Amino acid sequence: MSGANEQSVRQAIQTLSQSDPIPKLLPQVKLGKMKPTDPGLRAITEAWLGTYQKVIETGQAFDQGVLRRLDPSPRLDLLIQAGVLAEDRPPVIALRAAFDRALAGAA
Numbered sequence: 063m064s065g066a067n068e069q070s071v072r073q074a075i076q077t078l079s080q081s082d083p084i085p086k087l088l089p090q091v092k093l094g095k096m097k098p099t100d101p102g103l104r105a106i107t108e109a110w111l112g113t114y115q116k117v118i119e120t121g122q123a124f125d126q127g128v129l130r131r132l133d134p135s136p137r138l139d140l141l142i143q144a145g146v147l148a149e150d151r152p153p154v155i156a157l158r159a160a161f162d163r164a165l166a167g168a169a
Contacts, residue, residue: 071128074117081110083146084137091144098145107146111153115160126168134161 083106090096096103114134124132134157141147147154 067123067125067128070121070123071131074121074124074132077117078110078114078132081106081113082137083107083110084140088140088144088146091146103146107141108153111157115153115157118157118160118164121164124164124168126165129161129165129168132161134158 083103087096087103087106091098091103118129118132118134121128121132138147138154138157142149142154
């Protein structure tokens with residue numbers, strides 16, 4: 063991987079990490095300190111989904127290996143299992159579709 067491509071990957075991961083609800087908010091849900099349906103949690107999670115989709119869609123130089131590192135499925139699955147997200151929510155469907163399109167179009 064070229065230096066510029068690695069830089070893009072690091073930047074993408076950093077962008078996603080900044081708004082990721084899993085490290086700080088998911089434990090609060092699991093401990094019962096926050097409900098999965100909390101409006102604030104929903105707003106943060108949906109903003110994160112939008113950011114994730116934008117990163118995937120703008121990462122045109124990403125090859126399949128890089129995209130696999132950015133696969134949203136494991137994180138989505140955690141949030142779905144915790145009841146924070148539903149599989150059939152439009153932002154979840156849109157993110158999965160964007161990832162599938164990017165992966166199919168990657169070199």
